[in-house]
Amino acid sequence: MTAISNHVGTIVKLNPDYTQMDAVYLTNKLLNLIGDAALDLPGDADPLTNLDLMVKAAQENGKIPDSQAARQILEAQLMDLATPTPSRINQLFWDKYQAGPRVATDWFFALSRANNYIQTRAIAKNVVFPAKTEYGDLEITINLSKPEKDPKDIAAAAHAAQSGYPACALCLQTEGYAGRTDFAARTNHRIIRFLLGGKTWGFQYSPYAYFNEHAIFLDAIHEPMVIDQSTFSNLLAIVSMFPTYFVGSNADLPIVGGSMLTHEHYQGGRHTFPMAKAPIETQVEISGHPHVFAGIVKWPMSVIRLVSADSDELINAAEHVRQVWNQYTDETVDVRAFVDGKPH
Incomplete structure (x- = not known):
């Protein structure tokens, strides 16, 4: 089998908008991307x-330059053909959701892996191992999946005209974006739309996952x-919509790091972190919220766990804790609510 015919088979398998009748059409689409000389290129079953x-072959045929960015852009374009359009993806997802949330997420996750949006080979390079501690078995992850920048791309980006589109890597406008030397290729990227708090949000997977089914929920x-209080409402609404997933939010403070503060988003997935397994060390009461169980978790950092069957009361209790903590200062242990007038 040739590389072209193998990829046509992948396209027909993954994208219901194509059938084997489209083989000639798809062959020509592929040759346009990689060059006519690749027609009889021997393929691989994987x-x-x-x-x-x-x-x-595209590089050898002069269709793309010898750079990491060019290769990644072409990879995404080739896999875009195997990916249904955004409207079709959303239709299929919500049709499958009727059979159960997990049916829909299993399908979307499998597709996002198969079309190479989730970089499975890169993620496999990550080093993950447990560490036994007095707080339980912690998970240590060394992230080796994100590729280093190609010096050729760095040089090209320095001379390229700056673009403000898309505004960031989490914007809906990344869906189908070709990419450039300073912005990742997203031609094969798809986002599920849903309503959250009366607003349109998106659901996608992380291309460089830290844990199983690493999902991102992003504001349109x-x-x-x-x-604020709407954060807690949104988080509970998401886990109600996707009950096999956890969801959480990073802090909205630059000092914490590790998050894209310019775009409202949450992260979740099908994973149980050690902190969720840790026991309650000390039970506490939250004034005015008698139906909320609260406790300090046995953990190396400050963690309060709230539990309630009443979602509204749980949201109100969480907001109460947030407001108190935002103003809390204890200089004896170097805890400061503000530094130089800025939240800390």
């Missing part, structure tokens, strides 16, 4: 290895992260 062969509007 779709991703086959993808590598086509990208290499590019606006800064803000933690």
Whole structure:
């Protein structure tokens, strides 16, 4: 089998908008991307290895330059053909959701892996191991999956005209974006739309996952992260919609790091972290919220766990804790609510 015919098979398998009748059409689409000389290029049964062969052929045929960015852009374009359009993806997802949330997420996750949006080969390079501690078995992850920048791309980006589109890597406008030397290729990227708090949000997977089914829930509007009472309402609404997933939010403070503060978003997935397994060390009461169980978790950092069957009371209790903590200062242990007038 040739690389072209193998990839046509992958396209027909993954994208219901195509059938074997489209083989000639798809062959010509692929040749346009990688060059006519690749028509009889020997293929590989593994779709991703086959993808590598086509990208290499495109470079040899002069269709793309020898740079990491160019290769990644072409990879995404080749896999875009195997990916249904955004409207079709959303239709299929919500049709499957009727059979159960997990049916829908299993399908979307499998597709996001198969079309190489989730970088499975890169993620496999990560080092993950447990560490036994007095707080339980912690999970240590060394992230080796994100590729280093190609010096050629760095040089090209320095001379390229600056673009403000898309505004950031979490914007809906990344869906289908070709990419450039300073912005990741997203041609094969798809986002599920849903309503959250009366607003349109998106659900996607992280291309470089830290844990199983690492999902990102993002505001359709590019606006800064803000933690307030609506955050807790949104988080509970998401886990109600996707009950096999956890969901959480990073802090909205630059000092914490590790998050994209310019775009409102949450992260979740099908994973149970050690902190969720840790026991309650000390039970506490939250004034005015008698139906909320609260306790200090046995953990190396300050963690309060709230539990209640009443979601509204749980939201109100969480907001109470947030407001108190935002103003809390204890200089004896170097806890400061503000530094130089800025939240800390």
